[in-house]
Amino acid sequence: MTTSTLRGKTYFIRTFGCQMNLHDSERVSGLFDSLGALEVAEPAQADIVVFMTCCVREAADTRLYGQCNSCKSLPPAPSGTRVIAVGGCIAQRDGEGLLTNVDNVDVIFGTHSIAHVGELIADAFEQGGRQVRTEEHEAVDATSMPWHRATSYHAWVPIMTGCNNFCTYCIVPYVRGREKSRPMEQVVDEVTGLVRQGVREVTLLGQNVNSYGRDLFGEPRFAELLRRVGDTGVERITFTSSHPKDLLPETIDAMAELPAVMPHLHLAVQSGSTRVLKAMNRRYTREYYLELVDAVREKVPGIALTTDIIVGFPGETEEDFEETLSLAEQVRYAQAFTFIYSKRDGTPAAKIDDPTPREVILGRFDRLVKVIESTAYDFNQGALHTRVPALIEGSSKKNDRVLQGKSPWNQTVHCPLPEGAQVEDYVGRIVDVDVDLARTWYLSGQLVGGPR
Ligand code: SAM
Ligand code: SF4
Ligand code: F3S
Numbered sequence: 001m002t003t004s005t006l007r008g009k010t011y012f013i014r015t016f017g018c019q020m021n022l023h024d025s026e027r028v029s030g031l032f033d034s035l036g037a038l039e040v041a042e043p044a045q046a047d048i049v050v051f052m053t054c055c056v057r058e059a060a061d062t063r064l065y066g067q068c069n070s071c072k073s074l075p076p077a078p079s080g081t082r083v084i085a086v087g088g089c090i091a092q093r094d095g096e097g098l099l100t101n102v103d104n105v106d107v108i109f110g111t112h113s114i115a116h117v118g119e120l121i122a123d124a125f126e127q128g129g130r131q132v133r134t135e136e137h138e139a140v141d142a143t144s145m146p147w148h149r150a151t152s153y154h155a156w157v158p159i160m161t162g163c164n165n166f167c168t169y170c171i172v173p174y175v176r177g178r179e180k181s182r183p184m185e186q187v188v189d190e191v192t193g194l195v196r197q198g199v200r201e202v203t204l205l206g207q208n209v210n211s212y213g214r215d216l217f218g219e220p221r222f223a224e225l226l227r228r229v230g231d232t233g234v235e236r237i238t239f240t241s242s243h244p245k246d247l248l249p250e251t252i253d254a255m256a257e258l259p260a261v262m263p264h265l266h267l268a269v270q271s272g273s274t275r276v277l278k279a280m281n282r283r284y285t286r287e288y289y290l291e292l293v294d295a296v297r298e299k300v301p302g303i304a305l306t307t308d309i310i311v312g313f314p315g316e317t318e319e320d321f322e323e324t325l326s327l328a329e330q331v332r333y334a335q336a337f338t339f340i341y342s343k344r345d346g347t348p349a350a351k352i353d354d355p356t357p358r359e360v361i362l363g364r365f366d367r368l369v370k371v372i373e374s375t376a377y378d379f380n381q382g383a384l385h386t387r388v389p390a391l392i393e394g395s396s397k398k399n400d401r402v403l404q405g406k407s408p409w410n411q412t413v414h415c416p417l418p419e420g421a422q423v424e425d426y427v428g429r430i431v432d433v434d435v436d437l438a439r440t441w442y443l444s445g446q447l448v449g450g451p452r
Pocket of ligand 3: 172
């Protein structure tokens with residue numbers, strides 16, 4: 001194979017799933033760019049179509065099969081041949097087994113094989129036939145690959161890959177492998193370079209950032225990493241995800257002391273019932289979680305707390321669910337991702353029978369969503385008639401004369417674009433907004449002064 005085959009070819013990448021996948025797509029895209037391929041906006045214009053897949057819930061699987069099948073009705077590729085590649089977590093889980101659900105896939109590359117996607121695609125063009133690579137361990141560190149960022153002002157920075165936690169419902173440890181931290185110097189150097197390129201916000205990524213460094217130093221060193229990243233001068237630091245069992249007091253102190261660390265913490269609770277948490281192998285209790293929330297709020301007053309919650313874990317009773325509801329009411333989350341439990345083959349929870357009727361689970365889900373909507377609304381009301389700095393990301397989907405940005409508390413902020421100004425003049429800049437409207441999912445107000 002010669003990767004020069006990719007020169008002049010057009011490519012399109014669609015990404016499903018979490019930020020890890022988004023970042024992996026940026027690496028795949030960076031690799032394609034370095035080989036002379038050109039990104040296009042639609043699969044119809046592409047010689048190479050890549051799907052970066054997720055299998056955390058069943059719906060994500062089904063969506064992939066639909067997307068692959070819809071490629072069959074695309075017009076011919078510009079070069080005459082179209083290669084369809086599937087990467088990410090479904091590719092890692094199923095390998096060639098994927099072909100029982102879709103028959104038009106040419107390349108399958110797992111989560112540890114993204115450094116090889118250029119060769120695999122070149123082979124598919126040159127030799128035809130199916131190319132599959134799903135090794136268990138990464139031979140080439142993907143973080144050393146070129147990188148094509150979606151925006152100039154924000155960067156996802158992986159600080160570790162994999163997960164050691166084996167929550168009983170979750171497929172991630174099986175498709176992403178064990179925790180592997182990047183050397184601290186490497187992360188700090190990367191952020192330093194990003195700051196030089198004009199990046200204003202970095203999001204440190206890991207399935208459980210709080211255990212960062214355990215595999216390197218024998219103990220977690222996330223607080224130290226936060227301080228070192230703070231020293232680079234980057235203006236905004238966010239991170240995700242945090243496992244409550246590993247959130248150390250020193251990390252809360254670093255959050256409180258470092259002005260660049262945004263006052264937002266995503267602390268997945270999953271359930272408010274200690275019994276269910278035990279069955280989920282989360283290794284904390286309801287009481288421990290609530291104490292942690294108090295400790296965080298004491299050190300970082302006004303912090304936006306967000307979470308993930310699963311409804312309908314096998315065997316969840318009405319009583320268990322009411323404990324989740326009451327915990328959500330007590331914590332008063334600024335936002336929450338709520339999920340209906342999805343059985344994942346190969347996980348321990350998949351073996352637990354559950355007699356709970358689907359309508360009961362759906363009913364519980366709706367009740368939880370109502371509580372979250374009400375606490376999210378209340379959280380945003382707290383910003384009414386205050387001035388918030390918003391990092392502008394673009395224009396609102398509904399109105400291209402309205403700017404859209406993010407507050408330090410991770411709130412979506414809207415304000416009108418000044419007469420005669422262009423959205424591009426504001427993207428990646430921070431503006432002050434006097435908030436005069438606070439809704440459940442966004443704030444809106446008037447621009448004060450210019451962008452900085
Ligand atoms: N590592 C992160 C953490 O623990 O916070 C989350 C990773 S996972 C990609 C995102 C969320 O998906 C989890 O927090 C959980 O709420 C949800 N999830 C994982 N497996 C699930 C399943 N089988 N059914 C429903 N939701 C699931
Ligand atoms: Fe999945 Fe649990 Fe790991 Fe998060 S911590 S990725 S929920 S196993
Ligand atoms: Fe999905 Fe894989 Fe992320 S299963 S949530 S894309 S780690």
